[in-house]
Amino acid sequence: MDRILLTVGLCTIGTYTILMFYKPELAHDGVESSLSMLIQAMPWMLVSMFIAGLISQVIDTKVIARFLGPQSGLSGIIIGALFGLMGTGSRWAVYPLAAGLLNAKAAPGAVFSFLTSWQLVSxxxxxxxxxxxxxxxxxxxxVVSFIVSIIGGLLLEWISKIFLT
Structure with missing residues (x-):
């Protein structure tokens, strides 16, 4: 199991446990709110997971590497940002898509610019x-947000070369 997930999960359970003793109504409202959000998000999560699985089988990694891969440089980051401009829908759909791009060997900077452009502009x-x-x-x-997504992609690419290699 993922250590971060385990840590966040334990902290959440610990917080709810403490709240059950000191502010039970707050813990109850938190559980109700969480279940409501889960019910609302579950269809998006299911659909996006199936889309991400399908995309991982359909997308040719050579095409992704060519247009968004590490060798694509600035043009890959710009293409990622342009792809993000078209973004619609829920974060439950976009994050699995971004993960699929990373798995298909897209450069971290290109995926960053895609996500940032999607979040800031769309x-x-x-x-x-x-x-x-x-x-x-x-x-x-x-316009400024689009430029920020490109600058951020370049910065992330530079930082990832230092820390992730």
Missing amino acids: LPRIPAEFPFLGVPYTILRA
């Missing part, structure tokens, strides 16, 4: 910002 969600933040601010925020 073109399909931009129109929802217009009424609240205005068109000029939304466009400027999106």
